[in-house]
Amino acid sequence: MMRVGALAFIGVLGTALAFSQVPRSYKADVEPIFVKECGDCHSSDRPKKGLDLSADKGYANLVGKKSQEVPELLLVAPGDPQNSYLWHKLQHTAKEGKGMPRGIFSSRKLAEQDLQVIREWIEQGAKP
Secondary structure, eight states, X not given: OXXXXXXXXXXXXXXXXXXXXXXXXXXXIIHHHHHHHHTTTSSTTSOGGGOOOSTTTHHHHHXXXXXXXXXXXXXXXXXXXXXXXXXXHHHTOOSSSOOSSBOSSSBOOOOHHHHHHHHHHHHTTOOO
């Protein structure tokens, strides 16, 4: 009986670990995505809409800051992707403005793995 209980515990623990999220931080996980994918338009040289996402500046310009297009939403609301304007822009579900990132002729979505990293980061509290 004890053996069955131990096996059940190991099974539950293994399942929980398989579905647990990797701890995410802006500096290690999110900043490289934004610098690579958004830097052409949102860098210190020419930040569109005044949003500078260049290295060492993006975090302070995103987390807890009001959206210019939808002021009742924060760009990033820690712990709450659905109330984060940035998340809607990246998902192409924003009611105002266009989906991001923008291409020459149209918007394109980030790779699913990049979107997952950003979502996890927001869900985990948008840590620096």
